[in-house]
Amino acid sequence: ELFASVEPILGELLEDDVTVWVLGDGPYPLGAIALQPLLDEASDELAPEDAWVPEDMQDTCLYIFTSGTTGLPKAACVSHLKSVMCLSFYELVGARSGDVVYLALPLYHMAGSLLGVRCGRPPQTASPSAGATCVLKEKFSASQFWDDCRTEGVTVFQYIGELCRYLVNQPPHPGERAHGLRLAVGSGLRADVWRAFVQRFGAVRIVETYGLTEGNVTLFNYTG
Numbered sequence: 001e002l003f004a005s006v007e008p009i010l011g012e013l014l015e016d017d018v019t020v021w022v023l024g025d026g027p028y029p030l031g032a033i034a035l036q037p038l039l040d041e042a043s044d045e046l047a048p049e050d051a052w053v054p055e056d057m058q059d060t061c062l063y064i065f066t067s068g069t070t071g072l073p074k075a076a077c078v079s080h081l082k083s084v085m086c087l088s089f090y091e092l093v094g095a096r097s098g099d100v101v102y103l104a105l106p107l108y109h110m111a112g113s114l115l116g117v118r119c120g121r122p123p124q125t126a127s128p129s130a131g132a133t134c135v136l137k138e139k140f141s142a143s144q145f146w147d148d149c150r151t152e153g154v155t156v157f158q159y160i161g162e163l164c165r166y167l168v169n170q171p172p173h174p175g176e177r178a179h180g181l182r183l184a185v186g187s188g189l190r191a192d193v194w195r196a197f198v199q200r201f202g203a204v205r206i207v208e209t210y211g212l213t214e215g216n217v218t219l220f221n222y223t224g
Contacts, residue, residue, distance in 0.1 A: 003028065057081040065108045066213045076213045078114065086114040090132065092220060093185045093207040095119060095156055099132045102154040104140035104163070110213045111187070116158050132156075142166040146175035155180050157204075161188030168196045177202050185209065 003022050006013075007029065013020055014031045021035040022028050054061070061083045063075035095101070101119045105112035119132040135152045140163055148154065164184070177200075184197070185207045194206060211218040 003032070054080045057084070064110045064113065064213050066110075070214050078110070078213070083114060086110075087118055089115045090119045090156075090185075093209070094183060094205070095132055097131045099155045099183075100153050101132055101134045101156040101158060102137065102145075102149065102152070103134055103158050104137035105158060105160065110211075111158070111160070119156075140166070142170045143173075146173050146179060149179045149181055150175050153180060155182050157181055157184045157186075159184055159186035159189070161186070161190060161193065164189055164197050165193045168193055168200065176200065183207070187211070 001024070003024075006020065010020060010029060010031060020032045022032050023035045025036075026034050028034060057080045059080060060077045061080040062078050064078050065073065066076040067073050090099075090101070099119070101116065103112060103116040105116055107113045107117065117134050117136070119134050135148070135154060137148065141148075142163075145167060149157075163186075179202075181201070181204050183205050187208065187210055189197075189206065189208050194208075198204060198206065206224060208221040209219060
């Protein structure tokens with residue numbers, strides 16, 4: 001449904017040797033590649049290692065939209081190494097294999113894509129967070145949050161600070177203490193909202209973190 005936003009510049013992208021895949025029903029203009037038929041035809045067997053292991057872990061793995069930490073908004077390069085390192089995020093904050101992670105963050109940012117939806121790691125990693133379930137919410141709703149948590153069995157909430165403030169500012173909800181949420185992790189939570197969140201919603205452990213798409217330092221507040 002977003003292809004109309006890309007179509008006007010499709011010719012320029014192709015001239016710059018940018019490959020454009022589209023997921024969903026076509027038809028699409030010449031040059032765009034329909035992804036679903038390729039997925040349907042793909043084998044379940046993993047390709048030989050030399051076909052997918054990068055020659056250099058510092059090479060660009062993907063581009064992530066950044067809102068401008070080092071200037072104007074742009075597509076920031078994320079290396080294979082950084083992508084792999086992000087797999088450890090939920091292990092570091094204390095997630096477990098049986099957790100259900102609630103994610104309403106945009107997937108074009110690093111927090112949502114490289115951290116959030118990758119909580120279910122391959123079993124061969126032997127990680128405590130391997131196999132966790134991720135519940136994707138298309139748009140955050142403070143009024144629906146506690147109902148969602150109960151319906152989906154949510155145990156972990158990945159936030160940005162404003163989301164917690166929205167919840168604290170909501171009128172009382174019958175499910176706001178009758179839930180299984182045990183861990184909230186994210187960035188930008190103000191101290192006053194932190195205190196109000198825990199006092200109102202129960203014994204939820206909060207791990208505040210800080211990182212930059214274009215940076216090389218990450219902070220974790222383990223002590224609370």
